Amino acid sequence: MELAINLTIVGMVVVFIVLILLSAIISLFSKIASAGKTGGKDKMNTKDNDMPAPQAHKDVVEESTAYIEQKDDSELVAVLTAAVIAAMGGSSESNIHVKSYRRIPQISPVWNSVSRKEQIAAKL
Structure with a gap:
């Protein structure tokens, strides 16, 4: 009986240690990846483009509106x-007079909308 309890405790300790190590490795990789992304973006904005990226995005939004x-x-x-x-x-x-309207952007994924339409059509 003591052997079973000891084995269970050792197994749980090993699992938690491995989970902590995996968590540390994943956070380290995310920090490395984010450092690589910011370095590349700064170089691209200063060398290739005359205007920074946020201002270019504003121009696109203004043109589309x-x-x-x-x-x-x-x-x-x-x-x-x-x-x-x-x-x-x-x-x-x-x-009744419609004076104004506004379009509501699609927040849900396309597959979600298609599935909803199929379920409604199946009930009719």
Whole structure:
């Protein structure tokens, strides 16, 4: 009986020591990898580009928002208004006007959205 208890305790101690060593090795590798990434980015931004990376990203965002604002969304507003009226019972006497809308970015992965649509279609 004593042998079993001693063996269990020794086994648990060995497992925890190995886990601690693995944790230390992984943290060491992550520090080495992060030090290598920052060194490469600084060199790339100062030598190759005239502007730093954050400013270049702002320019891309401004261009993309300018393109979005130029689109004519009257059809989309009409469809949204029709969907709201249909959801409220479909009476043509309601005085609902869609004044503005905003797009909600997709946070969930694509596979999650596809699976959700398949489950809804299966229930219909």
